[in-house]
Each structure stands twice: as C-alpha cells, then as structure tokens.
Amino acid sequence: MAKNTSESDETDKYRADDCTEPADQFEKGTPGDLNGTEDAVRIYRAAPGEFVCAWREDDQHVVRLMGTEPGQDWTRAYPAQRTHVFPGEKMWTIPDNWEHQLTIRGADSRAWDLYHIPKSGVDVKILKTDNVHPADAWVQVKTVGELKVEWVGSWHWENTKAAVETAREIHGAHSPVVDSIEQLKKLSYRVEQEYDAAVTPHAKEGLFDCLGPGRMMDGWTFDNWRVGWTESLEEVLLEVLDGTRETRKAVQEILIKEDVVSVYPEVRPSIISEGLPDDYRIRSLIQAGCSPSEAVDYLIARSDSPHDVTQAEWADERRVSQPTVSDNIRAAEATLEK
Numbered sequence: 001m002a003k004n005t006s007e008s009d010e011t012d013k014y015r016a017d018d019c020t021e022p023a024d025q026f027e028k029g030t031p032g033d034l035n036g037t038e039d040a041v042r043i044y045r046a047a048p049g050e051f052v053c054a055w056r057e058d059d060q061h062v063v064r065l066m067g068t069e070p071g072q073d074w075t076r077a078y079p080a081q082r083t084h085v086f087p088g089e090k091m092w093t094i095p096d097n098w099e100h101q102l103t104i105r106g107a108d109s110r111a112w113d114l115y116h117i118p119k120s121g122v123d124v125k126i127l128k129t130d131n132v133h134p135a136d137a138w139v140q141v142k143t144v145g146e147l148k149v150e151w152v153g154s155w156h157w158e159n160t161k162a163a164v165e166t167a168r169e170i171h172g173a174h175s176p177v178v179d180s181i182e183q184l185k186k187l188s189y190r191v192e193q194e195y196d197a198a199v200t201p202h203a204k205e206g207l208f209d210c211l212g213p214g215r216m217m218d219g220w221t222f223d224n225w226r227v228g229w230t231e232s233l234e235e236v237l238l239e240v241l242d243g244t245r246e247t248r249k250a251v252q253e254i255l256i257k258e259d260v261v262s263v264y265p266e267v268r269p270s271i272i273s274e275g276l277p278d279d280y281r282i283r284s285l286i287q288a289g290c291s292p293s294e295a296v297d298y299l300i301a302r303s304d305s306p307h308d309v310t311q312a313e314w315a316d317e318r319r320v321s322q323p324t325v326s327d328n329i330r331a332a333e334a335t336l337e338k
Contacts, residue, residue: 030051030053030064030066031043031045031051031053033053033055034053034055037055039055039056039057040053040054040055041054041055041056041061041093042054042063042092042093044134044137046132046133046134046137047068049066049068050066050067050068050133050134051064051065051066051134052064052065052066052092052134052137054092054093056080056096057077059079059080059081060077060078060079060080061077061078061079061080061092061093061095061096062075062076062077062078063075063076063077063078063092063093065092065134065135066134067133067134067135069135072134072135076092078091078092078093079095079287080095080096081095081096081097082095082097082098082117082287083097083117083119083120083283083287084117084120084280084283084284084287085117085124085141085144085284085287085288086141086144086281086284086285086288086336087141087142087143087144087273088140088141088142088336089140089141089284089288089336089338090138090139090140090141090336090337090338091126091138091139091140091141091338092137092138092139092338094113094115094126094139097117097118097119098115098116098117098124099115099116099117099118100113100114100115100215101114101115101116101123101147101208101215102114102147102207102211102215102216102217102269103214103215103216103217104216104217104218104219104220104269105216105217105218105219106219107219109129109130109131110127110128110129110130111127111128111130112125112126112127112128112142113125113126113128113139114126114147114269114271116147120280122144122145122146122276122280123144123145123146123147123271124141124143124144124271125141125142125143125144125271126139126140126141126142127139127140127142138338142271143271143273144271144273144276144284145271145272145273145274145276146271146272146273146274147204147269147270147271147272148200148204148269148270148271148272149200149203149204149207149267149268149269149270150196150200150203150267150268150270151195151196151199151200151203151265151266151267152221152266152267152268153223153262153265153266153267154192155188155191155192155195155260155261156259156260156261157185157188157260159258159259159260160181160182160184160185160260162258163181163254163255163257163258163260164178164181164182166254166257166258167181167250167251167254170250170254171250176243176244176247177247177250177251177254180241180243180247180248180251181251181254181255181260183240183241184240184241184251184255187240190240191236191240194235194236194239194240195232195233195236195261195265198229198232198233198235198236199229199232199265199267200267202232203265203267204269206225206229206267207222207267207269210222210224210225210226217269220268220269220270221266221267221268222266222267222268222269223262223264223265223266223267224264225264225265228263228264229263229264229265230252230263232263232265233252233255233256233261233263234248234252237251237252278299281295281299282295282296282299285298285299285332285335285336288335288336289335290331290332290335291328291331293328294328294329294331294332294335295332297314297318297325297328297329297332298328298329298332298333300314301314301315301325301329302329302332302333311325311326311329
C-alpha cells in the first residue's frame with residue numbers, strides 16, 4: 001500500500017495508506033528481475049508463473065503478487081520500516097529496521113521468526129508458512145512483547161534413590177554426602193527455584209552464543225549445549241547445602257552420574273506479552289493503514305476488546321451512529337488482514 005509521508009508526524013512516516021498501484025508504475029515486477037540484486041527483499045515461488053516478490057524503492061517495499069485467481073495480480077507499496085505492529089496483523093515483508101533474534105522450525109512446514117524493534121523496544125513473534133498459494137504467503141504477527149529465554153526442565157527426583165545408594169557405596173552409609181542428597185530431595189521445591197534462578201538470567205545470552213550466526217532452532221526447546229552448566233549447579237548446592245566444598249563436589253558428581261539433574265538445562269524462548277499500552281496499539285494500527293477513528297473504534301468496541309463497552313454505547317460516547325463504529329471496526333479488521 002502506498003505510503004503518505006509527513007515530516008512533522010512521527011507516525012505517518014511509517015503509515016501504509018490504502019492504494020493499489022498498477023505494476024507498470026514500478027521498475028521491477030518478477031522474481032527474475034530481482035535475482036542477485038541488492039534491492040531484493042523477498043522472492044517466493046509456487047507453481048510456474050505464481051509468485052510473491054518484493055523489492056526496495058526509496059523508503060518503500062514494493063510487493064508484487066501473481067496468482068491464478070481473479071484479483072491475484074497486483075503490486076502494492078508498503079513502508080520499509082515499522083516501529084509498531086499489532087498482534088494478528090498480516091504482512092508481506094519484514095521491515096528493514098527489525099533485528100533478527102531467532103528462527104524456530106516446527107515439525108510441519110511452519111516456522112517462526114523472533115525479531116526486536118529497536119525504536120519501540122519490543123520483540124515480535126512472526127509466523128511464517130511455506131508451500132502455500134502466493135495469496136496466502138504472508139507472515140503474521142503472533143505476539144508482541146519481550147523476548148525471554150527460561151529454564152523449563154526439571155530435576156529427576158525419582159533417581160534420588162539410586163544416587164543415595166551410589167553415595168553409600170562410595171562414601172559410607174552415614175556420610176555427609178548421603179545426608180546431603182537426602183536433604184536435597186526434602187527441599188526439592190526450593191532446589192528447583194534456585195536452579196531456575198541460576199540458569200534463566202544467563203539463558204538468553206548463552207542460547208544466542210551457542211546457536212551462532214543465523215540463530216536457528218529445531219523445535220521450541222533447546223538443551224544441546226557445547227559445555228555443561230556445572231557452575232550453575234555449584235551455585236545451587238552452595239546456596240542450599242551446609243558442609244564442606246569436598247562434600248558438595250561429591251554430591252554434584254553423583255547427582256550428574258545418576259541423572260538426578262542435567263548440566264545441560266532445557267530452555268525455551270518465548271515472547272512474553274504483559275499487555276501493550278493503548279498508545280502503542282493506536283500507533284500500530286495507524287502504521288498498518290487504519291485511520292485514527294478506525295484505530296480507536298477497533299481498540300475500544302471490537303467484540304473481543306478488553307474494554308467493557310458495546311458498539312452502541314461507544315457510538316453514543318463518540319456522538320456518532322452505531323453503523324459508523326461498526327464500519328470502522330470492519331475496515332480495521334480488513335486492514336490487518338491485508
């Protein structure tokens with residue numbers, strides 16, 4: 001959609017206005033035109049002659065869709081940068097100012113990309129699809145919030161009996177090592193809390209370092225560390241157990257040997273959304289192409305709005321007709337669907 005830029009309006013710099021341009025208004029229009037060029041933003045091919053491609057022109061991403069159904073031959077221009085996006089919004093390209101964080105590949109053809117938007121400081125989860133018709137080859141904003149990587153595993157307390165038996169064989173039936181392992185099981189809830197506190201604050205940085213360039217994961221959990229997190233386990237034992245360093249070291253070795261705990265902790269990245277302020281939501285809707293009135297009516301009076309107000313009640317407050325509010329909500333929904 002063509003963008004109307006206003007130097008005095010920060011939001012309008014990123015706004016997509018409703019406009020579909022004929023293909024001959026732009027310099028390119030097929031994947032072949034874009035192969036090997038720096039301007040290429042996206043190339044998606046389906047059956048022969050069916051595709052989505054996108055390229056940069058000035059401060060826009062120009063998108064060309066070619067399908068076989070009526071209305072599936074169009075070229076549109078969208079802002080090349082976005083600072084605010086709305087959960088559920090569908091997009092044809094990833095804005096240039098977004099920073100890639102992670103790619104997670106699912107068991108089917110779906111994949112998710114996690115991005116950071118520096119200017120607004122939010123993280124975004126994007127759903128990607130493959131092997132679909134070009135008209136359905138958009139990406140969708142699933143969640144907007146903060147990227148966190150957290151420990152999601154657990155200790156295997158069912159293996160404590162084997163650990164105690166091993167400790168008795170090595171150190172004697174009444175040794176401090178045996179007592180310490182039995183004490184850990186009694187304090188299992190606290191132990192896991194301490195382990196979470198030792199792992200989670202470092203999990204994001206550790207995951208990024210371990211994955212390296214590209215940062216791609218198969219599935220949503222990860223435990224394939226190059227080096228075990230023994231220091232985190234040492235922190236837990238020091239916090240929970242009394243006794244000597246030698247005793248804690250012996251306990252640690254047995255816990256690992258008998259698989260009571262893994263020093264390769266299982267972690268999971270996720271975008272945590274604790275509620276976006278209305279000013280962020282309004283700006284995201286306007287940047288998507290909604291008018292201010294459409295954005296406000298959609299936020300306040302749509303059917304799943306958290307605000308406890310009907311469309312008729314909101315229309316009375318706005319001093320407009322109820323059909324006007326309904327039309328604005330439908331227009332906003334259509335804009336987010338693109």
